[in-house]
Each structure stands twice: as structure tokens, then as C-alpha cells.
Amino acid sequence: xxxxxVDITNFYVSxxxxxxxSLRGVPVIVLSNNDGCAIARSEEAKxxxxxxxxxxxxxxxxxxxxxxxxxxxxxxxxADMNKRFNAVLAEHSDTIEIYSIxxxxxxxxxxxxxxxxxxxxxxxxxxxLRSVGLPTRVGLGPTRTLSKVANALAKATEKVWGGVxxxxxxxxxxxxxxxxxxxxxxxxxxxxxARLLPLGxxxxxxxxxxxxxxxxDVGTVVLERLVRELNGIECSDFTVEPEAMxxxxxxxxxxxxxxxxxxxxxxxxxxxxxxxxxxxxxxxxASRIIAFAHGSRYRPNPPSASRSARLSPPSHDPRVIVGMxxxxxxxMFQPGGVYTKCGxxxxxxxxxxxxxxxxxxxxxxxxxxxxxAMDGLNARFGRNTIAVAAQGYGPRSFDTKRSQxxxxxxxxxxxxxxxx
DNA sequence: TCTGGGGTCCTAGGACCC
DNA sequence: TCTGGGGTCCTAGGACCC
Numbered sequence: 412x413x414x415x416x417v418d419i420t421n422f423y424v425s426x427x428x429x430x431x432x433s434l435r436g437v438p439v440i441v442l443s444n445n446d447g448c449a450i451a452r453s454e455e456a457k458x459x460x461x462x463x464x465x466x467x468x469x470x471x472x473x474x475x476x477x478x479x480x481x482x483x484x485x486x487x488x489x490a491d492m493n494k495r496f497n498a499v500l501a502e503h504s505d506t507i508e509i510y511s512i513x514x515x516x517x518x519x520x521x522x523x524x525x526x527x528x529x530x531x532x533x534x535x536x537x538x539x540l541r542s543v544g545l546p547t548r549v550g551l552g553p554t555r556t557l558s559k560v561a562n563a564l565a566k567a568t569e570k571v572w573g574g575v576x577x578x579x580x581x582x583x584x585x586x587x588x589x590x591x592x593x594x595x596x597x598x599x600x601x602x603x604x605a606r607l608l609p610l611g612x613x614x615x616x617x618x619x620x621x622x623x624x625x626x627x628d629v630g631t632v633v634l635e636r637l638v639r640e641l642n643g644i645e646c647s648d649f650t651v652e653p654e655a656m657x658x659x660x661x662x663x664x665x666x667x668x669x670x671x672x673x674x675x676x677x678x679x680x681x682x683x684x685x686x687x688x689x690x691x692x693x694x695x696x697a698s699r700i701i702a703f704a705h706g707s708r709y710r711p712n713p714p715s716a717s718r719s720a721r722l723s724p725p726s727h728d729p730r731v732i733v734g735m736x737x738x739x740x741x742x743m744f745q746p747g748g749v750y751t752k753c754g755x756x757x758x759x760x761x762x763x764x765x766x767x768x769x770x771x772x773x774x775x776x777x778x779x780x781x782x783x784a785m786d787g788l789n790a791r792f793g794r795n796t797i798a799v800a801a802q803g804y805g806p807r808s809f810d811t812k813r814s815q816x817x818x819x820x821x822x823x824x825x826x827x828x829x830x831x
Numbered sequence: 832t833c834t835g836g837g838g839t840c841c842t843a844g845g846a847c848c849c
Numbered sequence: 850t851c852t853g854g855g856g857t858c859c860t861a862g863g864a865c866c867c
Contacts, residue, residue, distance in 0.1 A: 418867095442835090443834090443835035443836075444835050444836065445833095445834095445835070446833090447833075447834055447835055448834055448835065450835065450836090450867095464834080464835080465834085466833070466834040467833075467834085468832075468833040468834075469833090469834080471833095484835085484836095510866095510867085511838090511866080511867045512867075513867075514867080597865095597866080598864095598865065598866080599865085600864060600865050600866080601864090601865095602863080602864060602865085603864080603865085630841095630864090631840085631841055631842070631864090632840095632841075633840070633841070633864090633865085656838085657838085657839075658837095658838080658839090659837080659838085660836075660837055660838075661836090661837090662835090662836065662837080663835090663836080664834090664835065664836090707834080708834090709833095709834065719860090752835095754836090756837095811835095
């Protein structure tokens with residue numbers, strides 16, 4: 412068996428650069444929602460020690476001194492670039508699994524003698540760069556875990572090996588693993604790293620040599636599988652193959668803190684409506700809803716509460732979901748509290764129409780037509796053209812800040828770039 | 832003043848049932 | 850002197866990923 416994974420280099424920054432050449436060769440940071448912290452950095456920004464997740468207010472001086480360019484996150488653009496990236500990949504492989512917004516697993520077309528084809532991998536990279544304008548790196552290996560490690564090594568050795576690393580060869584693994592810190596391995600976070608240290612496990616080689624039973628003891632069955640995969644033994648159920656989404660969440664920091672019940676209710680309603688819309692797009696209904704609201708953990712005594720409930724029958728109707736979320740706000744609101752974030756989670760998703768009917772709640776026969784009309788209008792005239800009243804109308808101070816957003820170059824005809 | 836958002840998986844423990 | 854055992858379901862919390 413052979414796996415390949417391709418990831419896009421500094422994806423958000425690279426996407427911004429495709430349409431804005433002034434960003435090339437200069438330090439660039441893409442900001443999180445609400446323009447709060449750095450979530451993507453160009454190589455130049457990394458060289459200036461801008462850290463992943465670092466808050467913007469802590470690096471104001473560096474931004475000014477080095478002329479670091481900032482962009483708010485533009486998810487419409489990134490989603491579209493991801494689509495293009497996978498379309499090109501599909502021309503080179505018949506088996507693709509989209510793993511995240513900037514990486515996909517795939518199988519190379521020709522795998523002679525079970526060896527990964529480094530030449531094919533280079534060809535894939537060149538095609539993506541030419542057609543989409545995005546730089547990538549590829550990792551190859553006999554298991555997913557090994558391909559992920561190979562991909563990480565490809566980043567670290569890009570100047571030497573040109574962005575492709577193949578870990579099918581046991582001798583090469585032995586050589587590279589003794590140099591590669593265990594904390595860099597896919598699936599080893601801070602907590603596991605700390606628990607492995609007393610056992611003398613510092614490198615990937617140490618981890619691969621750990622007896623599986625010990626691995627299970629230190630971690631869970633997940634760590635045991637990880638060790639097996641590092642040794643080239645595929646554990647097919649090791650990774651998530653998201654056939655169907657199990658849950659979805661819409662959670663947002665507020666642009667300005669919220670202190671009144673009315674505002675909190677409206678903010679929650681907007682998130683609830685969006686969450687309901689997301690599952691409708693996928694033809695799903697939810698049987699469980701959770702709403703939460705809290706203050707800043709950097710302030711003393713932040714308010715914090717959550718409520719959960721079953722939805723019976725399962726629903727994706729914004730009238731139902733927004734209504735429940737609003738009632739939850741009323742029961743959890745703490746007067747005097749300064750709220751900075753709230754959100755709605757919809758869980759236990761299932762295909763609409765597949766579930767069991769509720770004996771005591773007859774479905775509204777007009778709902779499908781109403782929802783289809785709502786979604787149609789919003790698709791045609793823009794999000795929230797028509798909404799549930801509890802969402803309120805127009806912009807609010809608590810809406811997410813995105814002050815440095817680039818245009819929707821590829822998804823809105825009014826914002827298409829013009830060549831002169 | 833200002834610190835992201837959205838996922839998955841696993842385990843432990845309590846409630847409840849037979 | 851001695852308290853059953855084995856299921857399931859649900860929830861909370863931890864850990865990890867991008």
C-alpha cells in the first residue's frame with residue numbers, strides 16, 4: 412500500500428499572493444476571525460519570529476517596523492482555491508481524500524514494486540503551481556502516518572530535496588527518524604510529548620521502537636496505532652474518513668463585547684441560523700443542540716454557561732433551532748457579565764428524512780417549501796436577505812471584524828480582478 | 832483596549848435496565 | 850460476615866489536528 416499527501420505551502424498567504432502581487436517577497440500575515448491573531452505567515456513573517464496564533468496587539472511594533480502586510484481571513488477565496496487545487500489533483504489521481512483546507516491524501520497512478528513514485532509527485536506539484544499558482548510539498552509512505560511524517564520532512568528539507576520526501580525505504584526512515592523530534596509527529600501533541608519524555612522517547616525513532624502495549628498504556632489505542640503505522644503497518648481505521656459530518660459548530664468572538672440580554676440573544680440567533688443553514692446545505696438534520704456563551708478568559712470572573720437539549724424530531728429548521736438557542740440564552744444569561752464569545756453546536760447529524768418520526772410532534776408539512784424558498788433567496792441575493800426575526804437586521808457592533816479583507820476575487824463577479 | 836474557529840476520537844463515570 | 854454482573858446510553862472532559 413502506498414499513500415501520498417500534498418499540502419499547500421502557507422496556504423492562506425499563498426492564496427492572497429496569487430491575486431495581489433504586491434504581497435510577494437514581503438512579510439505577510441493572515442489574521443484569524445475578528446482580526447485577532449496570526450493564523451498564516453509567509454516565510455518572511457516567520458523569519459521575523461511571528462508565531463502561529465500570536466495576537467496582533469502584541470506585535471504592533473514589529474508590524475510597523477518591518478512593514479508586515481496584514482490580511483483578514485477570506486474564507487470564500489480559500490475555499491475556492493482549495494476546490495481548484497483538488498481539481499488539478501484529480502487529473503493526476505483517481506483516489507483523493509480531502510483531509511483539510513490545505514492538504515489532501517491521494518494515490519499516485521503508477522506504483523511500481525510498491526514504491527512511491529517521486530517523479531509523479533514532482534509532476535503533481537508542477538501542475539498545481541502552473542494551474543492554480545500555489546506552491547506545495549508532497550510526502551510519500553506505506554501508511555498515512557508515514558506519508559504525513561514524510562510531508563513534514565519535505566517542508567524541513569525543501570531546499571535539499573525539492574519538496575518531495577518518500578519514506579518507503581526502511582533505511583531512510585531509520586536515518587531520518589533519529590533526527591526528528593517526536594513532538595513533530597502527526598498525532599503527538601504537547602501532552603503526549605510530556606508523557607513520553609520520562610520513558611526516554613525523544614525522537615521519532617524512539618517512538619517507533621516503543622512496544623505497542625506500552626504505547627497504549629501511555630496514551631490510548633490511538634497512540635498504539637500510531638506506533639504501528641510508523642513501522643509501516645497500516646491501521647486502516649486509524650484516521651478519520653469523514654463520510655458524513657457528525658457535528659457542526661458556529662462559534663464567533665464578538666467584534667465588541669456584549670453585556671445585554673437582547674444583544675446576546677441576537678448574536679446567538681445569528682449563529683444558530685447559520686448553523687442550521689450549514690446542515691441544510693448538506694441535507695442533514697440535527698438531534699442535539701448546544702449553545703454556549705462566555706467572557707474573556709484573560710479577564711477576572713468571566714461569565715460562562717452552556718445549555719444542551721435534544722431536538723425531536725431532528726431538525727434543520729431555523730425557526731426551531733433559533734427558537735431553542737434563544738430560550739437557552741435567556742436561561743444562561745448572567746446580568747452584569749461581559750460576554751466576548753458565543754456559539755451553537757449541532758450534533759448527532761443524520762440525513763434528512765432518514766430518522767425516526769417523533770410520536771408527539773407532527774412535522775410541519777409546509778416547512779420544506781418555506782426553507783427551500785429562504786435558501787434560494789439567500790443564495791441569489793446574498794446571505795441573510797431573508798432571516799428569522801430574532802436575528803435582527805443589518806450590521807451590529809458584535810459582528811466579527813474583518814477590516815483587512817481582500818476582495819472575493821474568484822467568487823463574486825463584482826469583485827473580479829481587472830487586468831489593465 | 833486588543834488573544835480564532837471547526838472538526839474528530841477516546842475514556843471515565845453515572846444512570847438505568849434486566 | 851459480607852455487598853451480582855453485564856449491558857447500553859449519555860455526558861463531560863481531554864487530546865489532537867489544521
